[in-house]
Amino acid sequence: MIYTILEVPFHMGLEEVAVGKGPGALLRAGADQVLSADGMPAEVEHVRPRDSTSSGLDAVVDVNRMLRQAVAEARERGTLPVVLAGNCNSCLGTLAGCGDVERLGIVWLDAHPDFHTPSTSRSGFLDGMALSASVGHCQAELLERIGLESVVSDQNVVLAGIRDIEDGERERLAESWISVHPSDSPGLLPVALDQLAGRVDAVYLHIDLDVIEGKENPGVNYRGPGGLPLPDAAALIQLVAATVPLAAVALTNYNAGLDEDGQSGRVALALLAALKGPAVN
Numbered sequence: 001m002i003y004t005i006l007e008v009p010f011h012m013g014l015e016e017v018a019v020g021k022g023p024g025a026l027l028r029a030g031a032d033q034v035l036s037a038d039g040m041p042a043e044v045e046h047v048r049p050r051d052s053t054s055s056g057l058d059a060v061v062d063v064n065r066m067l068r069q070a071v072a073e074a075r076e077r078g079t080l081p082v083v084l085a086g087n088c089n090s091c092l093g094t095l096a097g098c099g100d101v102e103r104l105g106i107v108w109l110d111a112h113p114d115f116h117t118p119s120t121s122r123s124g125f126l127d128g129m130a131l132s133a134s135v136g137h138c139q140a141e142l143l144e145r146i147g148l149e150s151v152v153s154d155q156n157v158v159l160a161g162i163r164d165i166e167d168g169e170r171e172r173l174a175e176s177w178i179s180v181h182p183s184d185s186p187g188l189l190p191v192a193l194d195q196l197a198g199r200v201d202a203v204y205l206h207i208d209l210d211v212i213e214g215k216e217n218p219g220v221n222y223r224g225p226g227g228l229p230l231p232d233a234a235a236l237i238q239l240v241a242a243t244v245p246l247a248a249v250a251l252t253n254y255n256a257g258l259d260e261d262g263q264s265g266r267v268a269l270a271l272l273a274a275l276k277g278p279a280v281n
Contacts (some may be wrong), residue, residue: 089133108159137182
């Protein structure tokens with residue numbers, strides 16, 4: 001497998017701010033070497049909008065449009081796009097770039113479901129609606145502007161590792177067809193992934209770094225109790241890659257400014273390495 005790393009160094013359209021600093025930090029730490037093939041580092045592309053004067057939601061749209069194009073071009077070359085992004089809303093541009101996959105699924109690893117809509121979200125933060133928008137439950141105008149023409153059916157979504165579910169999300173998840181697996185009860189995940197593999201041609205694998213247990217993961221904005229230990233999360237990523245073809249992968253929400261000794265950076269690199277399968281001694 002040949003990987004193309006797409007660096008998306010933005011937080012809500014602002015470059016190199018907060019979690020927008022994470023992608024560059026991971027590249028400096030050797031993400032391209034981790035995803036090397038035949039001794040050659042992974043290709044690296046820097047995704048930046050041509051118009052740097054936009055702001056707010058317009059800037060988010062511009063970033064995702066550029067990401068859509070970069071993902072599509074990486075796939076056309078026969079490489080696997082691995083998106084290093086600040087925000088989870090990068091999923092919208094990534095999914096748009098996978099438009100050549102007729103039956104696309106999502107495996108979403110996150111401490112949070114990101115399944116709010118504007119009517120349930122108290123903060124209105126777009127990332128808290130990222131998965132919800134991906135399945136067409138909200139933000140229709142935003143999806144149209146980005147160019148996401150076909151949303152993923154919620155029956156083709158596996159959500160794993162969650163441990164912080166807010167009111168509104170809980171009820172919406174219960175009413176959906178999403179296969180939900182909290183961090184403290186992941187036992188049926190292999191069955192869910194096998195079933196998903198029978199319904200889709202490929203999946204977008206979304207990894208929010210805060211899915212990892214907070215005690216070993218200081219470099220994220222949310223460090224609540226619980227979470228997946230690193231070995232369990234790595235094994236889960238290996239299982240996903242072995243069970244169903246990957247259309248694209250993203251790793252998001254690394255806040256390098258909170259990671260004084262680089263511990264979370266090492267965790268992130270270990271998760272990327274898991275994409276290549278178990279280490280061979």
